[in-house]
Amino acid sequence: MGEVVLLSGAGIRIDRKALPPLYPVQNVDLSVRIGDRTALVGESGCGKSLTARLLTGLLPPNAVLDRGSATLLGEFDLGEEFPDEVRGSRVAMIFQDPVSVLDPMAGIGVQIGRALAAAGVAKAERRGAAVDLLGSLHIPDPEEVARKYPHQLSGGMCQRVAIAMALAPKPDLLIADEPTTSLDVTTEVQVLDLLEEYLDSSGASLILISHDLNVVDRLAESVTVMYAGQSVEHGPIADILSEPAHPYSRDLVRSSVLNRGEAAHSIAGTLPSIENVTRTCPYRVRCSEARSACSDTSLGQVPSSDGFVRCLFPLKKMPGAAGGEPV
Numbered sequence: 180m181g182e183v184v185l186l187s188g189a190g191i192r193i194d195r196k197a198l199p200p201l202y203p204v205q206n207v208d209l210s211v212r213i214g215d216r217t218a219l220v221g222e223s224g225c226g227k228s229l230t231a232r233l234l235t236g237l238l239p240p241n242a243v244l245d246r247g248s249a250t251l252l253g254e255f256d257l258g259e260e261f262p263d264e265v266r267g268s269r270v271a272m273i274f275q276d277p278v279s280v281l282d283p284m285a286g287i288g289v290q291i292g293r294a295l296a297a298a299g300v301a302k303a304e305r306r307g308a309a310v311d312l313l314g315s316l317h318i319p320d321p322e323e324v325a326r327k328y329p330h331q332l333s334g335g336m337c338q339r340v341a342i343a344m345a346l347a348p349k350p351d352l353l354i355a356d357e358p359t360t361s362l363d364v365t366t367e368v369q370v371l372d373l374l375e376e377y378l379d380s381s382g383a384s385l386i387l388i389s390h391d392l393n394v395v396d397r398l399a400e401s402v403t404v405m406y407a408g409q410s411v412e413h414g415p416i417a418d419i420l421s422e423p424a425h426p427y428s429r430d431l432v433r434s435s436v437l438n439r440g441e442a443a444h445s446i447a448g449t450l451p452s453i454e455n456v457t458r459t460c461p462y463r464v465r466c467s468e469a470r471s472a473c474s475d476t477s478l479g480q481v482p483s484s485d486g487f488v489r490c491l492f493p494l495k496k497m498p499g500a501a502g503g504e505p506v
């Protein structure tokens with residue numbers, strides 16, 4: 180298959196009535212192979228969820244792939260109509276708010292049964308398979324939970340049920356968009372354990388979306404840092420946490436609670452407007468490393484042996500980079 184996901188300079192445009200369009204995703208490169216566990220990180224509003232929605236055919240109706248290319252499972256061009264048959268079966272998404280995914284009018288067993296039906300499980304076997312699936316996700320008393328309705332369950336239990344529905348068809352690619360953000364710390368650990376168990380047993384690929392580097396560090400092997408709709412750095416998680424190349428990655432790591440030993444500092448300023456496409460570096464107004472060239476030079480990428488950085492003056496020489504100059 181090659182890449183499960185291949186985004187190359189991908190951009191998303193949102194059209195608005197009587198107003199100019201928005202460009203919330205402008206230039207995203209992302210390559211995910213079979214079995215990769217990768218993450219998208221960046222502050223709220225940088226385009227992570229829209230990128231995930233592009234990959235699952237769930238963009239808002241007024242949003243389109245506007246530039247670059249996007250290929251799913253090595254065969255589907257996401258610039259064309261989304262192949263509905265792969266959503267929920269080969270590609271599954273877990274959302275931050277599980278309650279929005281669950282049907283308030285249907286029992287849990289029935290809802291998981293629907294997901295199993297989409298995966299081709301015969302009708303007579305669905306109830307038992309739903310209970311087995313809940314049990315395999317360490318849900319206590321799965322028979323009882325299968326009989327309940329979403330409003331009778333805690334938020335953490337609803338998220339586990341939503342995960343059960345996502346995993347029912349044994350997807351090749353799991354996209355988890357802030358899957359633990361609405362959960363308490365104990366439930367978060369349990370949910371991350373469940374996801375890890377599934378990945379270990381299935382060999383599926385993961386795209387984890389999170390603003391929390393602790394969560395990313397727990398599950399992902401590589402990370403793409405996004406800023407203002409652009410992928411600004413990609414590399415192994417350990418490298419980006421210990422020696423980031425992009426000033427924004429460094430500032431993001433410093434502002435994270437991972438740095439408990441040092442005083443965490445928040446990044447001053449805000450994301451730029453998404454009303455225009457940015458040719459120069461979108462981080463320059465907040466960047467402590469900015470020089471005059473940053474205001475008038477189009478940005479390119481410095482590729483390395485296992486990633487890239489999109490910065491005119493990276494904080495380190497990229498491993499395996501030819502020359503170290505932006506291309």
Ligand SMILES: Nc1ncnc2c1ncn2[C@@H]1O[C@H](COP(=O)(O)OP(=O)(O)O)[C@@H](O)[C@H]1O
Binds near residue numbers: 203228230453
């Ligand atoms: N349907 C929409 N209409 C207009 N703007 C949108 C829509 N969806 C998202 N946006 C905007 O696009 C930007 C990126 O959104 P999103 O991908 O949800 O960010 P993230 O997940 O990184 O927080 C934000 O500024 C958001 O307000």
Ligand code: SF4
Binds near residue numbers: 461469
């Ligand atoms: S291109 Fe310039 S302003 Fe942008 S991140 Fe790099 S050093 Fe900072």
Ligand SMILES: [Mg+2]
Binds near residue numbers: 227229356
């Ligand atoms: Mg989001």
